[in-house]
Amino acid sequence: MDTERAERQAPRHGAPDTPAPPPGSEPPARGRPRSEAVEQAIVEGVVKLLEEGVPLAELSIERIARTAGVGKATIYRRWSGKEELFVDVLRSIEVPDPELPGTCLRDDLVCLLEHLRRRGLTMRRSALLHNVFAQMKTLPRLWDAYHEIVIDPRRRVMHDVLRRGVAEGELPPGTDVELAADLVTGPMLLRSVLRTDMPLADDLAERIVDLALAGLRPGGGD
Template sequence: MRQAAQNPAQDPGQDPAGGPPCQEPRRGRPRSAAAERAILDAVLELLESGETLDGLSIERVARTAGVGKATIYRRWSGKEELFLDVLRDIEPDEPTVSGTAGLDDLRVLLESMRTRGLAQRSSTLLHNVFVQMKKHPRLWTEYQSTVIAPRRDAMLAAVRRAVDAGELRDDLDVELMDDLFLGPMLVRTVHRPDAPLPEDLADRIIRTLLQGLAPHSANPQVTALKPTTAPV
């Protein structure tokens, strides 16, 4: 719609009807992306001050962020869902893979696991967030299904591409191969927090599995594990 032409003699701040000058509209509360950023930052601020997930309230988050509670509830159904997004926000970004390569994409995904492990070790906040989340089964289950499961699916897809490309054997259980690649990095980053995470760890895992664990002079079929008879 075209705007009506302004009377040149009229003061820009004066009401068109000749009344007192118009008041500038008050700046409202942050909206959209700005509001979301303020809310996430507010949760982080409260967590850094020692607040726990159990002690966290939507009202306090809203007050800290400078937004109304309704603004939060329009985006999240409750504090657990909000907490999950906070965790996603402070974790390193998901890696970009080609989607066409096999071992190369697998290497990228393993390296991403290593950097996340380093981030969790160096960030007291990130470590505490994980500890608190594990105390809430529903939240932990949601994190597993929405964050961990897609990462595992991406690795499994990379292993399948490696099989299709002839980089890995096609006569083995694909999921077992995926677990063999994933396991060492998972142990180092999660179950052994004191274990070293060198920059070449992803390459070493892949190389070790490709070369095999049996001595070079041994015949894998001969040295394969055989069932043992339990003592009577």
């Protein structure tokens, strides 16, 4: 009741009796509050719990808040729920998405595949990431959120690169962009996810791209 009484008595922003700010002062910021230090503490709190072996399904917002030393409302002001928070946590421990060189089709494709190769190496070396992804597959809402927020945008970048290749004459008109994307990324994903016994050599991205482009370009199938 004390909290409710305080909320009723507290002045509202924009109310007629709200005094104007002093000259030269900044108006109060609106929207979702941002603090890198607070957000980092929350992300590190989730990682700490995962490293201690707490399953994803048992990570409640209350437990995360207690570990990070913040209130639950602080988390909800930044993330709509656990799924969105967990995706940001995964981003923090994965290889960052690359910035494309934009010089030519081959260079952009090699850059994207090199990112997949490095991510595959990280997955092989990180027991935490491997464990988290294994758990994610049993949590449909989290798995869907990860695909929507991370995987789908990455696929769209690959599709955009291939479309530019068609527009600039580096690929023939009518190229099936979605199928071409699978053709380019398939071998790297195969070795990263299914054939973890196979090496992820330093030059693998270049070799895959050169072989794929040889087949996609005019005369490649002759």
